[in-house]
Amino acid sequence: MPSVEDTLLEQFLATRRYSLQICRPLEVEDYNLQAADFASPPKWHLAHTSWFFETFLLKPFLPDYIAINDLYETLFNSYYNGVGKPFQRASRGLLSRPTLDEVLAYRAHIDEGIRTLLRSQAHSERDAIVERVVLGIEHERQHQELFFTDIKYSLSANPLAPSYSQRNTKGSSSETPAALAFVPFEGGLTETGNEGSGFSFDNELPRHRNWVEPFNLANRLVTNAEYQAFIDDGGYERPELWLADGWTTVTESDWSGPLYWHNTKDGPMEFTLHGLIERQDSAPVCHISGYEAEAYARWCDARLPTEHEWELAASACSLPGSGIAISSPHPESAPSETKGVLQLYDSCWQWTRSAYTPYPGFKISPGAIGEYNGKFMSNQWVLRGGSCVSIPAQLRPSYRNFFYPPDRWQFSGIRLAR
Amino acid sequence: MPSVEDTLLEQFLATRRYSLQICRPLEVEDYNLQAADFASPPKWHLAHTSWFFETFLLKPFLPDYIAINDLYETLFNSYYNGVGKPFQRASRGLLSRPTLDEVLAYRAHIDEGIRTLLRSQAHSERDAIVERVVLGIEHERQHQELFFTDIKYSLSANPLAPSYSQRNTKGSSSETPAALAFVPFEGGLTETGNEGSGFSFDNELPRHRNWVEPFNLANRLVTNAEYQAFIDDGGYERPELWLADGWTTVTESDWSGPLYWHNTKDGPMEFTLHGLIERQDSAPVCHISGYEAEAYARWCDARLPTEHEWELAASACSLPGSGIAISSPHPESAPSETKGVLQLYDSCWQWTRSAYTPYPGFKISPGAIGEYNGKFMSNQWVLRGGSCVSIPAQLRPSYRNFFYPPDRWQFSGIRLAR
Amino acid sequence: MPSVEDTLLEQFLATRRYSLQICRPLEVEDYNLQAADFASPPKWHLAHTSWFFETFLLKPFLPDYIAINDLYETLFNSYYNGVGKPFQRASRGLLSRPTLDEVLAYRAHIDEGIRTLLRSQAHSERDAIVERVVLGIEHERQHQELFFTDIKYSLSANPLAPSYSQRNTKGSSSETPAALAFVPFEGGLTETGNEGSGFSFDNELPRHRNWVEPFNLANRLVTNAEYQAFIDDGGYERPELWLADGWTTVTESDWSGPLYWHNTKDGPMEFTLHGLIERQDSAPVCHISGYEAEAYARWCDARLPTEHEWELAASACSLPGSGIAISSPHPESAPSETKGVLQLYDSCWQWTRSAYTPYPGFKISPGAIGEYNGKFMSNQWVLRGGSCVSIPAQLRPSYRNFFYPPDRWQFSGIRLAR
């Protein structure tokens, strides 16, 4: 029977390999691409995920560990002030050096270090190490998702509309999705937050009681065609449908539709990781800000769910799979099933109307690692579920994703509640 | 026995008179002063509160009402898109015309109109009218508070540090305030939101159930001396104490203390509506952003209360008075009493850790008047209680005030929870 | 026969009185108005011109001079770094205090000081004092012109379009102006710069030799009707007509015509110091940036003159009058005369294609007073002549006015050359 460490090492290596695998379709020139502050370059993701293992495991726990380059501590720090002043986020695309080859060597160096660390015997900090390797794996999976969202954004800035990969054209997407329906839930005095002994992020804890009134949750996500009807009804020109800050964003950013929609002379198109493709009526509307989701819901006399409602509903449904790879970097139409709540984890993240705040009794871990989640608990909204570019193995009903309400470059969509 | 309308008219006129009374210490030149987008000039407050009665009462309900100037509809609209495109907020200080005398004539015209409206017999829209006059009075009281916060900010931009009024020097402020203590509350399945038949704003409704864990609430507000200890301990230089967005604000805005603190060669001073005065150790720290409140709480191993906790505690305490005038435009030290929760309504608003979101089942009123509160329910935090410049008659346990977490020009302070 | 000092004192007092006289049509509320960084409030002009006499005459030369308020040294300093750090320009409109009455008292205090200084006997610094009083008078006249340009801009920000004064409706403006013609000049080795012993600013010196090729200068300014033809021909939509920086300004500022033009449902209107009036075809186009002037000239196959050409031509024409008051704050149409060069000084400043740089041998005076002109000699263009709001007594052929090429709030127009 393999030891905990062996199993973990295997998981670790599989995760590390997958990060390289998803980069394979890129050209060398793409690795540095950063079209906005928030869209980190692929090379930076490869380096930063390594930095995480180096900073929180190799430097504190591996005796005689020698860093490849002391400046990497600064260059590949994302936002951990406890580790020093990070290199400015908006300039990550300016790091042509270290080159890709040097970054790959850095990754190999880190992999070797973790291998050594996990194989060393009778280590007194064994539990801490295991816990942090698990966290590092989960962290890298989050960056695998960000890899997709960021490179999509960065490629979209190029008028050549480059495609990341070819589309698999079989696709169940041509089917007619289930009609929109609302599934009733009873509510009551419930519990929210991660349960059991599996991994969870600190922001999912502690599990705590909550009073939830009865509610109804949509059986599937809002589709492109449904969202088009909102636009056709003047959705982007009617301030009364919007939150005040949302309306300011609409007018200042001159929004008239979702992020990647293009109405060309060839008809309605959408920029995707397969390049510019025809927009599909039945596919879920994606790359929607929280403000747009909220306005859409108001327009059709519904509302967004709270995160407690969402979690309560999801806990009663089937769970996400355990795969460590994505199926397709573009969301598919809902199946035609008419039972249950569909598209919880595999299409688009679902904006909730809950602000991202600490759960009652939430504690921040000591040290720089405590900066992981807690310090972001203001001005953001919680999204729940997962998307077509999430790693299924890291999703669960209690997972809290969070972004600012104007953000649109994530694969985010709309699930209605009433 | 006076009719409802007579009583209401009396209230209306008293409120209108008080708006003029608080302006009396000003010079004509001060009436146009606007030192920031958010700090409206006194003259604009006088005109806008009149516009509210004109727009929502006289124009719809008073037959043959004739407006003094059609452009006022635009000039003195604050943010009601349903009434048309408002004059830009940042330029209110540029309206040297209409002159003060013209605005006073506008006020008299509106007063006359409301008098006529309330005295007209057997009006079929009687209930709607009464409801809106009440709302207009409450609205004007909110602007009376804003008058103080805004003129304080605008005067503070002048190196001459002009004083709005003389300080009443008797002051109980020299006393030693109560020692900081935490009052325990049991929590459980409670109700939040306005109760009973009295007036409340739409955002206080509907009253709804909530699960609250046991908690402790500080018996008084944090003092200047206590806050100084935070600064002395490097509070403004340690990112680990701050929310990420808070730390960005601190560094970009170069904050090193509360808004109006000045450390001069004559010692620690504070700009107030009485000009620059000596800072008092025992007085509550005031003009604190939500970020600062949150960082301070973390520093002393406490936290900010949620709005539900605050309301639960306040419901068990004595209520604010019914006065329609303020006592002093500067917060006093807490009394030396050692029982109960002090300084709930009369010193500084208290930041909570609750984001300003709709209560379950919240409904927005139809028409432009529905823009009153609902559209602001994103990115802001709830403050509870009241301040020395609030009109006591409009405060109550369920009152929800809300500002952006970096805002500091309100009379906002810190009450700790655990 | 009156002494030099008596004559000077009389001139001084007349100038001081005229500053007050031009303010008389204002409401108290207008005195603080500042609609842009560059448009100082009337009260500030009144105070700053007094500050100039206080700083450069009373403080250094009048024994026992006592300032009214030490902070005025900072508050009313415009840009003299040698005197200390000036109060920020953009915030002058926030100085509701000192009040108008206090500023008038400040002016009276300064007047009294200068009276004393000029009457004191046998002063050893007599020449320096006389020279500086003359400079102070010329300085105040410049601010009288700025008073008109600034209050026009600030009033224009008010949707009520307030008028500063009533228009004198007789006006020769209804006449047909002279047809556009070009007057030939021979050029050759000429001299540029002030000549003779009269007052001039430092930037007009030293007089120096220059080679000028033969040129032709337009007999009058470009009219509104002529400029409208440029607009009608797509002038604001054709980048090939513009300097690159000009085109950037047009697109970023969304210009489609001169600053104060409004095309209303009542026809073509123009905001003036008489409020919104009908635009007159024959009047000179005014409130034109250097970029617009240059583009217009290119469009009609002409060019702007150089400052040397302009000065050479003006030296051969009749000089401006010696009045110390303006006639009308709005430029009139050219007379129908067909001889000579018209509208040199009394309509609109005329943009030249000369960058504002030092004359060969130019010297800056020592001390703060040397900051008067020299430090502005970069990035600006020279304008020559004078406008309807200039004080005639301070104009002359060698006078160099200067503004940034995008500036439009001065009374600036177009004279063509070839």
Next chain:
Amino acid sequence: MPSVEDTLLEQFLATRRYSLQICRPLEVEDYNLQAADFASPPKWHLAHTSWFFETFLLKPFLPDYIAINDLYETLFNSYYNGVGKPFQRASRGLLSRPTLDEVLAYRAHIDEGIRTLLRSQAHSERDAIVERVVLGIEHERQHQELFFTDIKYSLSANPLAPSYSQRNTKGSSSETPAALAFVPFEGGLTETGNEGSGFSFDNELPRHRNWVEPFNLANRLVTNAEYQAFIDDGGYERPELWLADGWTTVTESDWSGPLYWHNTKDGPMEFTLHGLIERQDSAPVCHISGYEAEAYARWCDARLPTEHEWELAASACSLPGSGIAISSPHPESAPSETKGVLQLYDSCWQWTRSAYTPYPGFKISPGAIGEYNGKFMSNQWVLRGGSCVSIPAQLRPSYRNFFYPPDRWQFSGIRLAR
């Protein structure tokens, strides 16, 4: 004897090859690097210079020319509005596609096209073609210089301080340079502008008369040690030394020395294309803005020359060589010679005090090619000479370089005049 076309083709091909040769030290990742709006990526320079030949020669003159990709017309247009709306300058670094290989193929395609065009017989537009090929070669040489200035800037943004190439350590730089001396020139009625039949840019024409007073010009450029003395004397803290706009730039940009100077714990260093190296006292100060040059000159009681003075002096000195390659991408110390005016072309461009304006009688060519120079004639200053990264073959006494006075990323230094 080779035909004009054969000689031109050879020149063309040599120029094209040199563009590739200077890129050879780069990593693939460097080709897309753009650390500021103004610093175009190497790959973009390679593509844009090809675009120039395609747009102005192949498309109009080569029958049946087929473009590789129609979108390149937009992507690689720099600023020619006559050709259509260019891709935004600040985003050139986002064009990861076309890849380097694709751009090299584009270059080969263009080379082949020009070869065909020049070899086609009896072409009726022969003269126009020859003229434009010459312009295209000169244009590409300008971009070869920009390649060096831009990649230096972009590499400097990387904390790793990458070096473009190894330094050749022999260097005559250790010698003692000539003492600073002023060479007298007589002036008088002179001529400025290109003379003779050789190539020149349109902005050097027409040659025209000018009156120049006697002047003295420094025999060499200001050194690092001399500039350090200016800093040590408070040069960056004394507003009286600066033009007003210069002082604004100093304070807003927080300048305290030349662009690439670093004072490290290992002493005074300088970032160069050889990485971070020790700063050499005797080397000319480089990467200086026009404002700094002007302030330095004022500080040492001198001034900057006018462009007429510079050209007059240079016309009497030895001319630059005819090489088409640079010697070293870092300026060397002046030789110890004591005769004549040194460092005219081979060290640093020299700021003049002349604004960049059209010469009398200047004409812009019709069509998009007329946008080459004329439209930039505002707000910039003229620099004269050449630098260590200029292609010697394209320098001459009449060459006018121009940049905005705050620009520092060019190899620009200081030559004093009196």
